Amino acid sequence: MTLIDLTPAPAATARANALPVAIIGAGPIGLAAAARLTERDIPFVVLEKGESAGAAIREWGHTRLFSPWEHLVDDAAVRLLGASGWQAPAAGRAPSGRELVDEYVAPLSAHPAIAPHLRTGVEVLAVTREGMDRTRTAGRSRAPFALRLRLADGTIVDETASAVIDASGTWGQANPLGSGxxxxxxxxxxxxxxxPALPDVLGADRERFAGRHTTVVGAGHSAANTLIALASLARDEPGTRVTWLIRNAAAARISTGGDELEGRGALGARLERLVADGRVEVLDRFEILRAEPAGDGVRLHGRRAGEAAAHDTDLVVAATGFRPDLGMLRELRLELDDIVEAPRRLAPLIDPNVHSCGTVSPHGYRELAHPEQGFFIVGMKSYGRAPTFLLKTGYEQVRSVVAWLAGDAASAGRVELTLPATGVCSTSAGGCC
Incomplete structure (x- = not known):
């Protein structure tokens, strides 16, 4: 394991200290980092690939979260918004993704303390150290970070930063459907x-799925949401068929009993009833190896229970989960777990074979640190391929990281989050629920 310097306040040149902290991604976690930096009076810039803050969430905005409002907002963001007259949504109700953006993310991004520092339509292509590839060591921690950006007009530029907080998430980086x-x-x-995962089956995408045979591939809650929506569509649209394809004998992640969240447990129970009633056909123990066109549809070739098998369908929904985009970080010195691709110290805390959303311990800069001093991956991306992300825990991540950047060792090292006994999960998209 590489030695990581965990002392607060990274050593830097005067020039590097004068540069802003670059936050990649203007979702809830990235904007929470911006709110924390605002409170610490540390300059920052937020770089968002989409046309507006929360753009990724809007793509699955028709989907309802499992957690109520009070567990979906960051304390620093609430302080910032409250001072300008914003009213928090009523507690006890779980919003849709669209409501989360409209009622929280968008107002936060428009706040006068954040809006001037938010740049949309900017894609981060790569992050490195100025003048240094990953092999150079001398003076490395004193060199500013360099970010290669593609601007909205297609221009490619390099810009520098004192530190980098990567909150770009994993949405859009779907796991392939092949078993290998x-x-x-x-x-x-x-x-x-x-x-892709979570199409708007009953809304904008209705025409695409109506009267057709759709096969949903995946064993998580994103798959469950889509299967339930398709079964509802089939009641109204003749000829609509639904198949659920999974690699194992059962979808263990979709719990129906003793679930930490009532809404998530109800989702599993609804899907079980649809399967029992024959409205959703299950194709279990199927490993996809090859695909080919079959008329206007798709023929999936693979193995089922060890034997060669094929499955014909009109459409496929890929609900197989997500993985982090690490290509943009190739020139940085990272220390990632070999299996889940999360920071090595964090990986044992989020192992999906052991943990659900509600059993992941709060953690901070120590678990997120890399040999590249001043660089942190936070939020869903920090969990790599593990589907156990908790939004509230992500807020604690950025609180600790920003405290470290500010040189506040006591605050950075202190856990300031007490999870409710039931646990709270973030969303049904790219997370555990």
Missing amino acids: GLAPLGWDAVADRVA
């Missing part, structure tokens, strides 16, 4: 017949 972690052979030929 790769796209099935022939996938390019059927890509136009594959929908």
